[in-house]
Structure formats: C-alpha cells, structure tokens
Amino acid sequence: MRNPEKQPSTAAFSREHAATVGEVHAPRARIQCRTVDVHYGEKHAIHDVNLDIGHNEVIALIGPSGCGKSTFLRCLNRMNDTIVGCRVTGEILMDGQNIYDESMDVVPLRAQVGMVFQKPNPIPKSIFENVAYGPRIHGLAGSKLELEEIVETSLRRAGLWDEVKDQLLHPGTSLSGGQQQRLCIARTIAVNPEVILMDEPCSALDPIATAKIEQLIDELREDYTIAIVTHSMQQAARVSQRTAYFHLGRLIEVGDTAQIFTNPRHQLTEDYITGRFG
Amino acid sequence: MSKPNERIRRTHEKVMAGLARRRAAESRFRLYGLASIAGGLCFLFIMFGSIIHHAGAAFQQTFMALDVQFDQQLLAPDGKWDDEVLQAADYGALLKQSLAALFPDETLDRQQKRALSALLSSGAGYELRNILVADRELLGTTQRVWLPASDDVDLYAKGQIDRTIQESERRLNDQQLGWLDKIQAQGRLQKRFNRTFFTAGDSREPELAGIRGAMTGSMLTLLVTLLLSLPIGIATAVYLEEFAPRNRWTDIIEVNINNLAAVPSIVFGLLGLAVFINFFGLTRSSPLVGGIVLTLMTLPVIIIAGRSALKSVPPSIREAALGIGASQMQTVFHHVLPLAMPGMMTGAIIGMARALGESAPLLMVGMVAFIVDIPGGITEPATVLPVQIYLWADSPERGFVERTSAAILVLLAFLIVMNGTAVYLRKRFERRW
Numbered sequence: 001m002r003n004p005e006k007q008p009s010t011a012a013f014s015r016e017h018a019a020t021v022g023e024v025h026a027p028r029a030r031i032q033c034r035t036v037d038v039h040y041g042e043k044h045a046i047h048d049v050n051l052d053i054g055h056n057e058v059i060a061l062i063g064p065s066g067c068g069k070s071t072f073l074r075c076l077n078r079m080n081d082t083i084v085g086c087r088v089t090g091e092i093l094m095d096g097q098n099i100y101d102e103s104m105d106v107v108p109l110r111a112q113v114g115m116v117f118q119k120p121n122p123i124p125k126s127i128f129e130n131v132a133y134g135p136r137i138h139g140l141a142g143s144k145l146e147l148e149e150i151v152e153t154s155l156r157r158a159g160l161w162d163e164v165k166d167q168l169l170h171p172g173t174s175l176s177g178g179q180q181q182r183l184c185i186a187r188t189i190a191v192n193p194e195v196i197l198m199d200e201p202c203s204a205l206d207p208i209a210t211a212k213i214e215q216l217i218d219e220l221r222e223d224y225t226i227a228i229v230t231h232s233m234q235q236a237a238r239v240s241q242r243t244a245y246f247h248l249g250r251l252i253e254v255g256d257t258a259q260i261f262t263n264p265r266h267q268l269t270e271d272y273i274t275g276r277f278g
Numbered sequence: 279m280s281k282p283n284e285r286i287r288r289t290h291e292k293v294m295a296g297l298a299r300r301r302a303a304e305s306r307f308r309l310y311g312l313a314s315i316a317g318g319l320c321f322l323f324i325m326f327g328s329i330i331h332h333a334g335a336a337f338q339q340t341f342m343a344l345d346v347q348f349d350q351q352l353l354a355p356d357g358k359w360d361d362e363v364l365q366a367a368d369y370g371a372l373l374k375q376s377l378a379a380l381f382p383d384e385t386l387d388r389q390q391k392r393a394l395s396a397l398l399s400s401g402a403g404y405e406l407r408n409i410l411v412a413d414r415e416l417l418g419t420t421q422r423v424w425l426p427a428s429d430d431v432d433l434y435a436k437g438q439i440d441r442t443i444q445e446s447e448r449r450l451n452d453q454q455l456g457w458l459d460k461i462q463a464q465g466r467l468q469k470r471f472n473r474t475f476f477t478a479g480d481s482r483e484p485e486l487a488g489i490r491g492a493m494t495g496s497m498l499t500l501l502v503t504l505l506l507s508l509p510i511g512i513a514t515a516v517y518l519e520e521f522a523p524r525n526r527w528t529d530i531i532e533v534n535i536n537n538l539a540a541v542p543s544i545v546f547g548l549l550g551l552a553v554f555i556n557f558f559g560l561t562r563s564s565p566l567v568g569g570i571v572l573t574l575m576t577l578p579v580i581i582i583a584g585r586s587a588l589k590s591v592p593p594s595i596r597e598a599a600l601g602i603g604a605s606q607m608q609t610v611f612h613h614v615l616p617l618a619m620p621g622m623m624t625g626a627i628i629g630m631a632r633a634l635g636e637s638a639p640l641l642m643v644g645m646v647a648f649i650v651d652i653p654g655g656i657t658e659p660a661t662v663l664p665v666q667i668y669l670w671a672d673s674p675e676r677g678f679v680e681r682t683s684a685a686i687l688v689l690l691a692f693l694i695v696m697n698g699t700a701v702y703l704r705k706r707f708e709r710r711w
Contacts, residue, residue, distance in 0.1 A: 079601065107603050108603065109603075110602065110603040111603035114601065114602060115597075115601040117594065117597060119594060121592075121595065121597060123613060133604075134603065134604075137608055137612075184598070187598075187602060188601070190602075191602055191603060
C-alpha cells in the first residue's frame with residue numbers, strides 16, 4: 001500500500017448516517033419517491049430513499065459503483081420487474097399515482113417513462129424500424145406517412161437525421177457507438193414520453209459523441225424530465241440542475257448541482273467529488 | 279531484498295527454464311488432438327467404404343432375356359381373352375416352356391425342370407402378365423423379353439458364386455451353372471439399374487424387395503412427428519423461459535423435462551403401446567402411433583434446445599423492447615423469438631434426425647411387421663428405414679446383405695438432405711446484424 005493514510009471514509013459514514021442532507025422536495029414534482037427500499041433476494045440494495053424529480057429538470061444521480069443509483073433509476077419505470085428476486089417497497093408517485101399499485105399497467109407506464117441504457121442496444125432491425133417500433137405498437141401513427149413523419153422528427157430531435165437519412169433501411173447495429181446511442185434516444189422520444197431515464201448513456205462513447213449526447217440532453221430538457229446516472233462528475237455538472245449523491249444504497253445528499261460541486265454539505269459527498277474514493 | 283535488475287533477470291531465467299516444458303506440453307496436446315481426429319476419420323472411411331462397396335451391387339439387378347411365345351392355348355384355352363382370364367392365366371407354365379426352349383437338346387426330369395425354373399425370379403410371371411395386359415396384341419406372337427433373374431443368378435452374374443466349394447454347399451448346382459454359362463454365352467444375361475429397389479415395397483425375395491415402402495413410412499412418421507413436436511416444443515420452451523413464474527412447480531417441470539431427455543427410447547415405445555394402442559385403440563404399426571411415440575421422445579430435446587436458444591438472446595434486446603412499452607408477448611414474438619429461431623431450428627433438426635434413425639420404440643408399436651404394400655396414409659401399416667435395415671440384416675438370403683447396405687445409404691442420404699435443409703433454413707432465418 002503506497003499511501004496508507006488515504007482510507008475510504010465509510011467509517012465516517014456509518015457514524016453520521018441519518019436522513020438525507022439537502023432538499024429532497026422539488027417545487028413542481030413529477031415523480032415523488034417515498035421510503036423506497038429495494039431488495040435483490042437477501043441483498044438490501046436501496047435503503048429508504050426519498051426524492052422528488054421536478055418538471056423539466058435534469059437530475060444527475062452520482063455515486064460510486066454498486067451504490068444503487070442504477071437500481072433506483074430502474075425502479076422509476078419498473079424495469080426491475082424483469083429481474084428475478086427483485087422486491088420494491090415504498091411509494092413512487094408519478095403525477096400523484098403510485099406506479100407500484102396493483103392496478104398500474106407497466107405498458108403505458110414505460111411508454112410514459114422512457115429509458116436509455118448504458119450500452120447502446122438498437123434492435124437488430126433497420127434504423128427506421130428501430131424508431132418506428134414504439135409508435136407502431138402503441139398505435140400512435142394513423143398512416144404510413146404519419147409514421148414516417150414521427151420517425152423523421154424523432155431522428156431530427158436526436159440529432160441523427162442528417163447522418164442517417166439516406167440509409168434508413170440499413171441495420172441499426174451498423175452505426176457507430178455514438179450514433180447507436182442517439183438512435184436509442186430517438187427510439188425513446190418517438191413514443192412521446194414525459195420522463196426519460198438515462199443509465200450512464202455516455203459510458204461507452206468517445207468525447208465527441210459524448211458532447212453530442214450532452215447537448216441533446218440540454219435540448220430535450222425543454223420538453224422532458226430527465227434523470228441521468230453518470231460516473232463523470234464533469235458530465236453531471238454540465239448537464240444537470242440538481243444532483244443526488246448515493247452511497248451504499250442510501251441517498252446521502254441532494255441539492256442544486258452548483259452547490260453540490262462547490263459546497264457539498266456531507267463529508268461523503270465531498271470525499272467522492274474530490275476524488276478520494278469511488 | 280535484491281536489486282530490481284537482479285530480480286528481473288532471475289524472473290526471466292525462470293520463465294525461460296519452464297518454456298521448453300510448456301512448449302512440449304502444447305505440442306503433445308496438439309498431437310493427441312490430431313491423432314484422435316485422424317483415428318476418427320479412418321474409422322469413418324472404413325465404414326463408408328464398406329457400406330458403399332456392399333451397396334454398389336444392390337443398385338444393379340440381373341435380367342435374363344427369354345424368347346417367350348405368348349401361347350394362346352396355354353394362356354386362354356377357352357378362346358376368351360378378357361382381363362379376368364389374362365390375370366388368372368398360368369404364366370409359370372409359359373416361363374417353363376420358354377426356359378426349356380433354351381436347351382432344346384436336353385431332356386429334363388421334374389427335379390431338373392424345377393432347378394431350371396429357379397433361375398428366374400418368382401416375380402417374373404407377374405412381369406410377363408403386366409407386359410401382356412399392357413399390350414394384348416402380343417398374344418400369339420413370340421417376343422424377346424427381359425425378366426428379372428433370381429437372386430442366385432444375380433450373385434452369379436456379379437461373380438459372387440464360388441465354384442471351388444462343394445456342390446452341396448453351393449446355392450447353384452453344377453447343372454445350373456452349366457445352363458447359366460450357356461445363357462451368358464448367348465448374351466441373355468444383363469445387369470441393369472435396379473429400379474425395383476426404389477419402386478417396390480418389402481419382399482421375401484431379394485430381387486423383388488424395395489425400399490420405397492420404408493421410405494414412405496419414414497416420411498409419414500416424421501411428418502407426424504414434425505407437426506406435433508415442433509409447435510408443442512417451441513410453445514413449451516417459450517412459455518417456460520419467458521412467461522412462467524419461477525417457483526417450485528416450474529422447477530419440478532424443468533427437472534422432469536431434463537430427465538425425460540435421458541430416458542431410453544424403448545421406454546417411450548412401451549408407453550406408446552400401453553397408452554395409444556391398448557388404451558386409445560389407435561391402429562397398430564401405423565405412422566400415426568409411431569409419430570406420436572417419436573414426438574414424445576423428441577420433445578425434451580426440442581424444449582431444452584429451444585430454452586437455451588432463448589436464454590442466449592442478449593437481455594439488452596428485451597430491455598430495449600420493454601423500455602419503450604412493448605408488452606411481454608410483443609417483446610417475445612417481435613424480438614426474442616426471431617433471434618432465437620436459428621438455435622431452435624438446430625435443436626428441432628437434431629431431434630428429428632434422432633427420430634429418423636430410431637428403431638427401438640417403433641418395434642414396440644408394431645412397425646417391425648413384414649409389410650409389402652406401400653403405405654398410403656398415416657393410419658395404414660408401415661415400417662421405417664432403420665427397422666427395414668434391421669429386418670434385412672436379419673434375413674438369410676445373400677442378396678439382402680447388399681440391400682441392407684443400400685438401405686443404410688438411403689437412410690444416410692435422407693439424413694444429409696434433412697441436415698442440408700436445416701442449414702439452409704438456419705441461414706435464411708439468421709440475421710447477420
């Protein structure tokens with residue numbers, strides 16, 4: 001051990017562990033999470049998280065690997081349902097309605113809360129099909145013309161139209177990584193969601209592609225609520241208005257991005273953003 | 279602690295010291311691999327060589343030319359030549375007459391006459407009848423017709439009769455050989471392509487036996503198997519893998535399916551006998567029952583292969599579809615199933631190939647019967663290729679030895695065609711992006 005005095009401050013954490021630091025409430029809340037706990041079988045992945053996500057805001061979820069930020073994100077459109085042994089308790093209200101209600105249908109929920117994954121995952125079909133699939137299964141387009149219009153609009157908004165307009169029938173997987181990820185974003189916004197969840201959307205991309213996606217996120221904020229998980233502090237600082245810091249399944253601190261990065265109130269947050277662990 | 283340079287040098291020495299041993303181990307391993315492949319190929323060549331060597335003879339059949347006088351007196355003594363009379367006429371006598379005419383200067387006793395008649399196939403009379411029924415103008419004329427020779431003459435023509443062994447141990451006696459030598463000298467023996475083998479059903483006489491009945495039986499049986507096992511197997515695999523909850527019941531079902539795949543196939547035959555024939559009263563020896571029994575045997579293979587094909591579809595595809603609000607069923611049918619299809623096809627083809635080569639369970643449901651007619655439907659008695667091979671291999675006549683090999687070749691050809699179709703289908707279904 002070269003530098004024995006540099007220890008992760010988990011010890012400090014267990015001492016200070018209490019309620020989340022900062023304002024968890026948002027003024028115009030779209031999603032309200034109350035006492036959310038998630039278990040994977042025996043493993044307690046998320047402890048008692050309370051967090052609001054407001055209209056037209058980009059909230060960044062940061063924290064070291066395995067802290068539960070992706071798990072939390074996947075709770076918001078019930079993608080965790082597909083994981084065997086995953087149990088979610090507590091309340092997640094989407095515009096006042098609990099999405100974990102018995103009566104809640106996940107199909108419209110996932111149309112309403114879209115998701116972009118860490119690894120670009122275009123469907124192994126053509127570029128056009130990738131974008132058209134969502135509108136088609138939800139019956140959003142009355143005619144072929146309308147469908148083509150939706151596809152074009154979505155690709156334009158994702159900033160991909162000019163690059164792919166001549167090869168719409170080429171397979172989606174033939175695009176570069178950054179283009180694939182923008183294709184996935186186009187696919188998500190084609191069904192007009194209200195919220196977009198992004199799980200480290202740029203982790204597999206080069207800086208140029210990342211810059212494009214970040215610019216896109218900024219533009220999308222006008223219409224959508226966006227929650228983004230990221231490992232890049234700079235990215236969180238660049239794209240988000242609020243930032244939530246997770247540590248070992250607990251929500252440690254929430255606040256305006258500027259405040260979190262310049263003046264963190266919790267010791268753990270400070271340790272993380274100054275690069276002492278994570 | 280030694281100096282860093284020293285340490286690096288020592289590490290290097292150690293690595294180099296072990297290098298020769300590592301290389302030797304590697305080349306030894308390659309040698310083992312090569313040796314086993316070479317051994318396998320060698321046995322394969324021996325097997326194919328012997329099969330093809332034996333089978334070659336079966337594709338040729340010896341025919342004998344006879345000058346047949348279609349004698350009105352003999353065939354239609356009443357002077358009436360309608361179909362009924364022609365069907366029932368004594369063609370055997372006609373043949374005996376024609377044979378005797380070959381050796382006009384010999385007088386034969388009864389036993390010798392019988393020996394002479396034995397040179398022709400017992401089916402030669404039917405051949406003669408067919409010729410006459412097709413062209414009634416021939417009545418009263420003398421025609422040279424080529425008729426199938428008996429299996430012993432066939433062996434003679436193919437040079438498989440050993441004249442050095444004792445007469446009593448030979449299939450043909452000295453006198454018969456003498457006749458044959460004369461017949462051959464006159465150019466009345468000819469080897470022709472054996473069409474009978476591909477157009478006839480089974481027979482007690484090798485020269486009249488064909489593979490068509492068994493081929494048709496195999497095709498009908500496999501058709502039943504395919505139509506039943508493919509939809510049931512794929513539906514089961516999709517349900518268990520994509521929809522069923524994970525609980526004790528599905529665990530029990532899974533364990534049982536895996537166990538069923540290892541059950542000896544004859545047990546399925548017993549089950550088929552007890553349930554489908556004795557309880558439900560379906561027709562014995564029929565491709566329907568055989569197909570159902572083979573379905574039971576094939577289903578576990580198809581289900582297991584189908585499930586592993588579904589498992590190998592990356593979860594990101596499912597997430598992509600679910601993430602934009604596709605329902606579970608849309609996700610499975612639009613995205614997962616098309617990607618899993620090549621794997622499922624492979625499993626299905628392996629199962630069908632196994633079913634094609636299976637004989638044990640079919641023995642239990644009566645498909646081992648001696649069936650001469652070519653089956654016309656799935657409820658008619660039939661036999662299948664492997665069972666036919668088994669039956670012929672068990673027959674004492676020499677002519678069946680080569681027919682056994684020929685039937686094996688036909689079975690192998692069937693397998694190659696099936697596997698070829700599978701590869702083609704897989705390539706078409708496969709998405710290369």
